[in-house]
Every structure is written in structure tokens, then in C-alpha cells.
Amino acid sequence: MGNEDRQIFLRKIPGVDRLLGSEEIQGLARTHPRALILKAIHQVLEDLRARILEGGIEDPKDLDIAAVLTKVRERVEDLARPSLRPVINATGVVAHTNLGRSILAERVIDRFRSLAGGYSNLEYDLKEGRRGSRYVHVEGILRELTSAEAAMVVNNNAAAVLIALETLAKGREVIVSRGQLVEIGGSFRIPDVMRKSGATMIEVGTTNKTHLKDYEEAIRPETALLLKVHTSNFQVIGFTKEVPLAELAELGRRYGLPVMEDLGSGCFVDLDAFGLSREPTVQEVLAQGADLVTFSGDKLLGGPQAGIILGRRDLVEAIRGNQLNRALRIDKLTLLALEETLRLYRDPKEAIQEIPTLRMILQPLEELRRKARSLMDMIGLGEGAALGVSLCDGSSKVGGGALPLLELPTCLVCLDPGKMTAQSLEKALRASDPPVIARVEHERVMLDVRTIQTGEMTIVAQTIHRIARGMR
Structure with missing residues (x-):
């Protein structure tokens, strides 16, 4: 031209x-x-x-x-169109970090209207008629569920680790195993968090083996804290050794040093009882002698994004008095969601049924197969259709940096893209309204019904129909 x-x-x-x-x-x-x-x-x-x-x-x-x-x-x-939109998670990753992690329970959602649309006693003591603390709304239930002496909450677990180290070890030394220097999502690393807190990290042991004597030999007058980091987002297997928490706690008591464990993904339910990988519960960690425990509210717990701090009263009170707490505190809607989620744990059976994260993780394979067959029937593409639809076995992931080696058996609805490429079909699903987020394997698009909610099944089927009609 x-x-x-x-x-x-x-x-x-x-x-x-x-x-x-x-x-x-x-x-x-x-x-x-x-x-x-x-x-x-x-x-x-x-x-x-x-x-x-x-x-x-x-x-x-x-x-x-x-x-x-x-x-x-x-x-x-x-x-x-709003930037933050609902999507349908068909990836099979339950606590999907990029898709908002845990889904809140219906009981939590039901309480949002009354508290979000009006005033509340967020920082008001109704009995005394004066200013109160926002932390009382969750401290009681956390202590009840875990037997911790004290509890407080900040906006995420990285913040919980930061404020704990800044309070207890600023200008002093923290001893940690070299094999536990984890990196979490978004390239946030334990050594970097420690550096920001003003504490000096003292690495002991090797990548695969750390012994109790390694900690003990590193203790000196400048030592403020012994830190254990649960490697929830990776595992080192083979020729390995790490110090059990109970032994580390005993060492801490002998030298008058607090022992802190960063659990990452806090869990209140014994998953081992359901045949899944062993994951320490918060209750067990406290019972084994940890003076302080930090973990997330939005991973295995199944609540909102939050950083939960439990442990000895004197340590928690010191952290609560840190001026940094003002910058890291959580808002009323997070408190509401966390309190209501925690209340479900008073009855473990109810928690498993009502908390979507737990329900999806523990969903039986036969139930998933029935769900997948139902979705395939709803899609209903016959012979000569532009897309092929079939069922196949596969595996889901817990996600959120938890239980990285655990493969959850599942049933997949597999879409053969026909004249399209699998990448083009995945993009078309992602461009729908609401977007359907799937995964591509072996030149097919896979829909994992584990993470597709019951009320979303019809929407997914209709979306696939529209795409198939457009291909014709």
C-alpha cells in the first residue's frame, strides 16, 4: 500500500x-x-x-x-468488564495459587452480606462499651482448636514469619538448617525474609543432612531463635536426615532459646487417616514443643489469605506489640471468613464436607468418575462433531505449595481438538465468559472434574458446545 x-x-x-x-x-x-x-x-x-x-x-x-x-x-x-473475574478451574489443582487458592465455604459466603454491608464490632468491646482488639474474633477459636496459649493473625504467612523474626531476633542470629531454605511463590525466599527482618541467618548442616549437634555447635550468646521450616513445597528424598521437632524443642529448652516452626500450609485434619501423604497438623507441632508456629489460612486450612501465629503467650504478646503489626494486620472481611472457617473445624466431619478445599482433596475416585461421565453426557457431541470427547484416568494436585509429591487419582474429560490445535482450543476455553481454565497434555485438552464445581458443569458443557459450533 x-x-x-x-x-x-x-x-x-x-x-x-x-x-x-x-x-x-x-x-x-x-x-x-x-x-x-x-x-x-x-x-x-x-x-x-x-x-x-x-x-x-x-x-x-x-x-x-x-x-x-x-x-x-x-x-x-x-x-x-471487571479485571477480577470468576473463572472455572478445570486444571485439577485444588488450591491453585494463580486462581485464588482456596474456595470459601458456603457458610462463610452467607455471612458476608450482613457484615460487609454494615457496621460491626471489629474493634469494639460490646461488654465494656469501649475500644477493643480485632484479634479477639479469632484468638479464642484458634486456642480452642489447637490448645495454643495465644494466637494472632496477619495478612499472610510471609508476613507472619517476617514480624515474628523482626520481633524476636532483630540484630541477633537465627539458626536454620541449610536444607530448609525454601523459596515460595513469587520468588519470596526464607533467607530474604530473614534479611528484611534484621535477623542474621546462621545456616547449619548440608542440603540433605542436618544433625542435632549442628544446631548445638552453632549456638552462642548472639543466638535468639532456632527455626525449623517445613518443606511443604518440595521434598528431598534418598540419603537424608533432619532433626525431629521434639528434639529441637528440647535443645531450645536446654539453652533457653525459643523454637519456631514455619509450617507454610497449616492443616488441622490428619490427612494420613484418609490414606494421603503424611502432613504434620498444627496441633501435633504445638504438642511436640514448638514455642511458635506460623502457617497460611488459605492453603490446606481452606480459608482466606492470612498468616496465623500460635504459641507461647509471652512471644505472641511481644509480636502483637510490634509497630510493624499495624502495617500487616488483616481487615474485617478476612477476619469474618477466617472465623467462620475455623468454626467449621469444631466438627471435623462437618469441616470435610463443608470446606471446599478438603472436600475436593478427599473426593473418592468413583465419585469423580460419575461426575466426569455426567459432564460428557451433558456435552453430548455425537459422531461427526468437530471435537472429540472421551474419558481417561489422570491425577490431580493439592496445589498452593502443599504436598508436592501427592498424586490424587482422578477422572478427566478429554477433548480432541479435531482440526484445531490443542493450544487453540485451550485458548478458546480461556477466552469464554466465564473463562474455563484447563490443561493441555498429549495434544489434547484435559478437564479435571475434581475442581469443577457442581453448579459449573452446565456452563462448561455449553461453552464446549459453542466452540464446537464455531468450528463447523
């Missing part, structure tokens, strides 16, 4: 006033703010000018007012 042709095409672009005066834009104006519509128009026109100058438009029909209005309408809808 020559320069003269470009100029002709540029002059064919409809003007802003002409677009604003059209019936279609007038209709959009009844449901969308004028400023949003103007923004969409300017963006579409700028895109058209750029494409013309790059030689990307060769058909003048692309510049007709009807074609441009279609682009404006699509852009308005795109701009009006």
Missing part, C-alpha cells in the same frame, strides 16, 4: 461525532457511562490509524461505520 492509498484509507475512518450520533452508540449510552464510550471510540480509532499506517488494512469495508461500530461495542464491553 502506497502513501496515497494510506491517506485515502485514513480519510474513510468515521469521525467521533458520527459514531456518537449512531443508534448503536445511543443504545450503549443507556447502560454505560459516556466517558467509557468515548474512551472505547478513541482507542478503536487509534488502532485503525495504526493498522493503516502499518499496511495492516487492505479491505475498505473494514472502515465502514457498521464494522467500526462493532469494534466499538466490543471494546466498550471489554473496558466495562
